Amino acid sequence: MDNISILQLKPGYKLAKDVHTELGGLVLAKGTVLLPRDLEVLRAFLIQHVEIESEAGEGKGTVKKETVTNSAAAASSFEQDYDKMIALTKAAFQSSVAAGVPILELRTQLETLFKHLNKYNILTFQPYGMKEDDYRYHNAVTVSLTSYLLAQWSGLPQKDWMQVALAGLLHDIGNVKVDPLLLHKPAPLTQEEQEEIRQHTTYGYQLLKNAKAINEGVRLTALQHHEKVDGSGYPLGLDGTQIHTYAKVVSVADIFHAMTLEKAYRRAQSPYIVLEQLHTEAFGKLDPTTVQIFINKVTQLSNGTKVRLSNEEIGEIVFVDRDHPTRPWINVKGQIVNLTQQRNLHIKEIITSS
Known part of the structure; x- marks a missing residue:
């Protein structure tokens, strides 16, 4: 040892x-x-x-190294392809105004990344070593991955899955035409600054208007992903009947990742707190069916996940109540903590999944 x-x-x-x-x-x-x-x-x-553990019969300082499993190799491959996707997305966004959007290259790398989807857990994934200035690209890629899965869970035809993924990847591309100082401003925005930020939806639609190999749903997602089903969103104040299905899917994924990814001026929030907020938003703001499908699916995958509670205790999720999916049962040192009953506690942080 x-x-x-x-x-x-x-x-x-x-x-x-x-x-x-x-x-x-x-x-x-x-x-x-x-x-x-x-x-x-x-x-x-x-x-x-x-x-x-030391190797048997070896001197001190010689540690025992097990053969890394196929699972570890697959995780490594996912991380490598994820990093390539980030680099390609960054280059594509930065060149989009002058040279257009390289849809085919982005699609090819997405297809490669999707081969490792079994290694992507929406609740626990956090990009390693994310630079502050690269937040928007990590948001684009994680929203793309999550939207691809949510499109499947929502029963959309297979022909739409990749298009929804591209819609997720490109939904915020209009931000390349917004002053970066506004995008990263930690202080509250003025009314004029808010209006400029909101223009990214229109800018995005314009950048994608003539792009090949995407359908109109992808372009409309860039325009509509901040619309709300009660008509209170922007830029057009559309109601739920007028918002494209792709935009309804991507908006749920976007809000989730915007709140759970680390930002320069804000710590990442607990995925379970965000899920509860999404559940609240489903009443009038987001498409309720899409939100419910998302919450039910991501919490089904969470048994065995290690979590830190708001009282700093660490435990493992052992049961998810179908009626209360954001408040599971936690095994803490052999004792079961039922968060449905103990409302004073919540999951503060996900540590890792088993």
Whole structure:
């Protein structure tokens, strides 16, 4: 057994002892074979050193490294293709005004990324090492991935899935024509500044107007993703009967990721708190059917997820009540905490999924 620095850890090392936070919460259990995402969890909790199993018969300092599973390799491939998608999206956005939008290149990379969708968990995914200035590109790609899944869950025809994904990827492309100082301004915006920000919907439609290999739904999503079903949205004040289906799907994904991704001036919010807010928004603002499908599907995937509660206790989701999907049952040190009954508690943070 060897005590090694977090900086020396690599995927495949096997923990010889449980790893706990300063408050005593379990982060990773003894015997865990570390995957790339586990290293991120350890860094997130500011763990400095861990105990790793030594090879039998070897001298001190020789640690035991298990064969990294196919799962770890697949996770690595997903992260690599995700990073390529971010780079391509950034380049496409920055050149869109002068050179148009390279739809075919974006579509090809999306198709590659979709091969790893089983490694994408909407509730727990957080881009590693995201730069502050790259928020908009991470938002575009995560909204695209989530919209692709939500299109399937909503029963849209298969021919629409990729188009919805492109709508998610390009919904905010109009921001390239907005003053970046306004987009990143931490202080409240003036009325005039708000009006300029709102122009990104019109700018986006104009940028996509002559783009090939996308349908009108993609263009309308750029224009309509801030419209509300009660007519209170912008830029046209459309009601639910006038908003394109793609825009209804993308707007749900966009709000979720806008609130759960880290920003320079705002910490990421708990996905479960955001889901509860989405549920509230479904009454008059967002398409209620789309919101309900989204909440039900993403919470179905959460059994086994490690979470931190608002009282700082760490536990694992063991049961999701169909009638209260945002308030599951949590196993905390062998005790079941039913969040449906204990309304004073909520899930503050998702740590990782099992």
